[in-house]
Amino acid sequence: MSKKELQFNLGVDGTLVQGRFIYLGTRIDVAENGEVVKSYCVLDIEKFKVEANIGICSLLAKINGEYHIVCNFSNKYSTHFSVFTKYFNHAKKKAKGVGGVARDTASGGADVVGSSDVVVGASGAVSEGIDQSWLQLFDEDEDVKEEERKKDASIRKGTFGKMVRLMRGYRKHVAAIVGLNILTYIIIVGIPFFNTHLIDSFLSPIYEQSDVSLVITNLFPFLSHSDTLTAFFMVIGFMLGLIFIRSILHGIRNLVNGLMGHNIARDLRQSLFNKVQALSIKNFSKRSTGAIINRTVSDTERISRFLTFELVHAINQVILAVLILALLLWLNWVMALIIVVPLLIVIFALNRYFKYMRKRYNKQWAAGSKSTNTLVDILSGIRVVKVFGTEQREVERFVKTSENLRDISESNEKIWHYIHPYLMALVFIGQFIALYYGGVQYFAGNMTIGEVLFFYIVAGMLFDPLVNAANLPRWMAESMTSANKIFEILDEPDYKPKDNKTLEIEGQVDINNLTFGYKPYKTILNDVSLSAKKGDMIGIVGKTGAGKSTLVSLIMRLYTPDSGEILLDDVNLQDISEDCLRAQLGMVMQDNYLFSGSILENISYSKPDATEEEIIAAATLANAHEFIIKLEDGYNTIVGEKGYTLSGGERQRISIARALLHNPKILVLDEATSSLDTETEKDIQGALQTLTKDRTTFAIAHRLSTLRHSTKIVVIADNKIAESGTHEQLLNHKGIYYNLVQAQKEMLVFNK
């Protein structure tokens, strides 16, 4: 076995070091800045532990019942050490089981890293004692990192491609838009041509055919001045026609563009939302609800705007700019340069300005959102404000943020209005120089009035497309940010059951050696085993934060266990198809969410085709009927955001009715009756007993009286099942459960 090592970055007093944690099979060396500072014999170490502190973690080794600090690292490295710790402890435990560990006394001497290969030969002796298979983890880790790096790079490269691919279904739209645009541009550039012709051939005191005018005469012989007045009106009519056609084309293009945009946005929103629904809870809880809402709404909007307007627009503008430039250069390159050079200077300046202003506008945006947040904060807490009489303080707080926003906006506005006129003046300077040069050329007889005017007009037309073309990189960067956020979700692997098994669940549940933690360095449940027969009611008891809800969430398959398994009728939970599982599992939570809608819709949420009779039956069983029927609109009462406000107990009863209607084979009650008063709870107990009859139930409860009838009660403490048995058995055992019951009894007496 070769040398394996992990890196760490902090010394014992929080200084930065180049640390290496070197696993040599029999010995572990800890080196800081190339110097071995500590050395441990692997067999002395009972177990490792990662202690998470504030911004820093320590790896602790238990030796002779006492913990020793091995090394310190920032959170960046904590995952590696946590995984190492988990596997090492697991291997160690297994080895203990085997017994008769071959003891190898590796020298604890601190030698310089590099010459330590001597010890490696001896590792064979130890490997008999400790299962070394977990060590491949070190290598895997590197592979994974490498893979991630590659993936990262390919994602960055691929985003633009992916974004453009979103337009795949809209090829016809894109073709129509491009076609329409080309036509429009020809007209846009064409109008000045006719202008020139009009002036040179009809209005100029000296009728002379300029180059431009000649082009027109050649293309449209009927517009030449055979009969001056008729031809004059024909040219004007023709120009009018062109302007009219251009407007129509513009309109059609915008329509097609808009349609495509809304469709792309819809496609994106839908696939994003579908994806979010398909993700497992673990992925979901990685992001805040706000972030996901933001992504579905504003980021999709941003992308569709980019694809339909900005990208198409910018490409068009580039084409237009090139078209005009080519035309100018072809007609008179000196004139072209006179026009273009000042324009380029302005564009460069504008770009710099935008870069600078972007920061300032960002700040303005942040101040705006802060002001809104403050307002929302104060208004949501208005009861507290009134109760403590702190209105004046809150008014001041809001005024401050509001004034801050005004100051920033004001200064931004000022800057824009200071700079804008000068920039615009610069643009016109180019045109004036062109006019000057054109005038000189006219007097020299090299150009006609029409030509001079043509250049003057076209120079003005060039400005917009060039500015827009210069904006393209910025637009692209902005939408790439949005696109990345969206693709990050879209590309996330779906939670898929390993094997889409369907089965009619009977209700046998076996949990074997279940280990789970939300974060790798913090185990919530460690090696938990539990089994329940069909129809059993398992009561789960423990302190707040002990892991009760985590356990039932795992049974509900909202999370995937880190190790161990949950079997439903001897089938692994992870193998059962989603539909099959959800149809047969039910849950009533402590904090039940009712969707905006009627009570009827909320009860029938789990079974949309339920008859009115069934719904009333379920509500009656859940003791909800009596209060629902008294409401003005009965079962059609709208609840949720805008509707009737239900009390906690009422909400709970509705959700119990919902669960009753669902009729699950396995039921989880997570503090289902905690927000009810004792009286109502008593009433509901009856309902619950009906509900739990003949189905396997897992019930978490703080009020222990509700668990009295459980087949088995398990007490979770210190990440494990500390006690289990019936109510009577546990009372006789006089352990944690007994103490809890005593404490509650005392509370009752105290309350009386």
Place this chain on the structure above:
Amino acid sequence: MESIFKTSKINYLTPENAQFSKTEGGLLYCKWVESEQQKAKRKEDEKKFAKDKASKKSDKGADKAKDECDKPEGVVKLHRAFPFVTPTEYISVFKDDDEVGIIKDIMLFDETTRQLLGAELKRVYFSPIITKINTIKERYGFSYWEVTTDKGKLDFAVADTYRNIIKLGKNRLKIIDQDANRYEISDYTKLDKGSIKMLEMYI
């Protein structure tokens, strides 16, 4: 106000009632004199435990754990009550999950203990103080920072930058990077102009 102090009995640790030392493994060890409340609680626990012991034949592991748990000494951990306001005052001392007491001010203790406590605080709190921002680059929704801190030069990435720069008090900032590491700026208005300019975008 007087009544609050009377009813809430905080066990303040002073040189008179607490002694700190370091274990062989480098962890902080504390021996303290129990408060009346703690004593009462321990007595109760002991009673309960004796009963348990009587009812159950033998559970040596639990016995030992219980004994250790109740002794007013053991490996402890420190936790600042007001980390940004009084980093050396009001330091809570924990043994496992129970608060043993609060050190009102480290300065009350002798030099050796002060150093011991200071070192332990350094071990459990890591939050480099940024003294200069060299660059902040923004790409695809992440900002990449290169900074100089009191611990040396560091670079890190922050996702969702606006949300992960937290204003504490007037000018103090806390920055949380992608790996949940923390960085502090004690007063951003006192940084050099270049740093402020880069930072200003986010605050």
